[in-house]
Amino acid sequence: MSRLKNAGYLWAALLTPAVALAMLYNDSLSRSLAAATGVKISPRFSGGEITRTADHGRYLTRMHRPVFDGLTGERDEGFIQVEWEPVMPLPGTLREELDIYGKGEKFLVVLNTIDGKVCYENAPRYVSGESRATPFRSGWAVRIGLKKEEGGRREDRPE
Amino acid sequence: MNTHRLLRAALLSLPMLALTAVLLSGGRIPPDLPHRLALAVTYAAFNFFFMLMLYTGKTDRWRAALYIPVAVLFAVSFMGHMLELFSAQPAVVDFMFREGTPLCPIVIPMTLIPAALTRTIIWPGTLTGSYASIASIFVIWLTGSLALGRGWCSWGCFFGGWDDAFSRVLPKPAFKAPAWLRNLPFAVLILFALLSAASLFPLYCALTCPVKSVTELPAGHFVNDALLFWVHLLTFFSLVIALPLLLKRRAQCAYFCPLGALQCGANHLTPFEVRVDTKTCSGCGTCVRNCPMLSITEETLAQGRSGLRCVKCGRCVDNCPGGAAHFHVKATGPGACKDTARLLFLYPAFLFMAAFGGTICVDALARLLLLASTGRMF
Ligand code: SF4
Ligand code: SF4
Numbered sequence: 443m444s445r446l447k448n449a450g451y452l453w454a455a456l457l458t459p460a461v462a463l464a465m466l467y468n469d470s471l472s473r474s475l476a477a478a479t480g481v482k483i484s485p486r487f488s489g490g491e492i493t494r495t496a497d498h499g500r501y502l503t504r505m506h507r508p509v510f511d512g513l514t515g516e517r518d519e520g521f522i523q524v525e526w527e528p529v530m531p532l533p534g535t536l537r538e539e540l541d542i543y544g545k546g547e548k549f550l551v552v553l554n555t556i557d558g559k560v561c562y563e564n565a566p567r568y569v570s571g572e573s574r575a576t577p578f579r580s581g582w583a584v585r586i587g588l589k590k591e592e593g594g595r596r597e598d599r600p601e
Numbered sequence: 602m603n604t605h606r607l608l609r610a611a612l613l614s615l616p617m618l619a620l621t622a623v624l625l626s627g628g629r630i631p632p633d634l635p636h637r638l639a640l641a642v643t644y645a646a647f648n649f650f651f652m653l654m655l656y657t658g659k660t661d662r663w664r665a666a667l668y669i670p671v672a673v674l675f676a677v678s679f680m681g682h683m684l685e686l687f688s689a690q691p692a693v694v695d696f697m698f699r700e701g702t703p704l705c706p707i708v709i710p711m712t713l714i715p716a717a718l719t720r721t722i723i724w725p726g727t728l729t730g731s732y733a734s735i736a737s738i739f740v741i742w743l744t745g746s747l748a749l750g751r752g753w754c755s756w757g758c759f760f761g762g763w764d765d766a767f768s769r770v771l772p773k774p775a776f777k778a779p780a781w782l783r784n785l786p787f788a789v790l791i792l793f794a795l796l797s798a799a800s801l802f803p804l805y806c807a808l809t810c811p812v813k814s815v816t817e818l819p820a821g822h823f824v825n826d827a828l829l830f831w832v833h834l835l836t837f838f839s840l841v842i843a844l845p846l847l848l849k850r851r852a853q854c855a856y857f858c859p860l861g862a863l864q865c866g867a868n869h870l871t872p873f874e875v876r877v878d879t880k881t882c883s884g885c886g887t888c889v890r891n892c893p894m895l896s897i898t899e900e901t902l903a904q905g906r907s908g909l910r911c912v913k914c915g916r917c918v919d920n921c922p923g924g925a926a927h928f929h930v931k932a933t934g935p936g937a938c939k940d941t942a943r944l945l946f947l948y949p950a951f952l953f954m955a956a957f958g959g960t961i962c963v964d965a966l967a968r969l970l971l972l973a974s975t976g977r978m979f
Contacts, residue, residue, distance in 0.1 A: 451941075453930075481721060483735075487700075
């Protein structure tokens, strides 16, 4: 009983230095926690990994990978995030030619940087027509809604 | 004034004086005057109340005197950070794109299933290296949970002070809520954890969180949807103001908060608990009437326990006329010294509050001083 009692007191007493150290070294502990667990920000928020960057002189365009990630496996609907980062002030209309899967199915995304309206020209069938545009960092970002192609497999798409 | 008690309190305060100096300052004197002043005021206030805890033997009274201002100042600090974060943006940024958004601990239960299954966090923040980054909030939450269990909810959480404050205003409750309502937070936890996992979106935060109103005003700047803005206001006024006033309980924490429900499980991890000495208990029911979390009931009282929902606020201990309610260290048996147990609990609990809440106070006070002198919050 007295051994157990001492263990109880020891456990309780150790918590003061433990709290002090955890709060003091929060920064390095959080880095270790992130590294040890290997977690990342969900691509539904981060947009997923960037796969291509194009330099247009006046601005840069960054294209992310298509995101279909679900809780387990992939979903039927996803998106691809495209960002424009200005080098000089952005023009009122941005026109970007995209070939999402690199199969030559090029189409045009047109973004109005005044009101955030997005439209497409010659959009392939897997572009759902839905979009989400927002001011982003100092430029703009757009999420283009995608539908998974019938029988489409992830391997068909570039990582 | 009892000189012997004062001397004892002063001596026992020395470790806290040293530890809070290091933790509040991060080991360096701030370069600017507003931060220096804010640090000095926070350091003095926290240590003054700690000494009062030791001198008077009362816990909840002095804890609340810090815990409530922490909640109010958190709103100032958080809003300041959000305004700073979006100051470079000419318009409202869609929530999904808000990289760098500080993580709120109440979102943690919603992130756990997706984190386990996809190894990703469903939050538009950064993992490390920024204000309230995801990993840093997880480290703080784990520390609080392991050390204090659900004591998180009266020594750590920077929202709990709101309903704690309103639950103290009226002398008597206007009415009693049905007992089954105490189980609602578990239902809210399960429902929103599953919905968030299915949608990969922290739905509780987006749809209902009652405390969002004090951190993400004005409408249109942070909350894109006008309807949701009113929903947040409604849940805030009902759960954080009206019900705590009328029930004299911490209604949002006792009846709704999913993190609070999760923290009940953490009560098994901490060595600390609040117990009732059934031999000295007169059965007056003061603790049952006063418990802000409805944790201690006639049933738990008969067993000498404070119940699963106990936040270790110490209100029952302070108010028990015969001194039967007391802090206790698990595994030390029924005859263990109550004063030693209370002291062993107070050090980590108070230190946690000072390190977590205190740094929020320093930031908020510095922003307020800056606002008063320059008209800017950052
Ligand atoms: S119940 Fe929720 S809001 Fe209340 S103190 Fe606990 S975590 Fe905070
Ligand atoms: S049982 Fe006592 S210490 Fe626990 S929450 Fe209720 S009043 Fe606070």
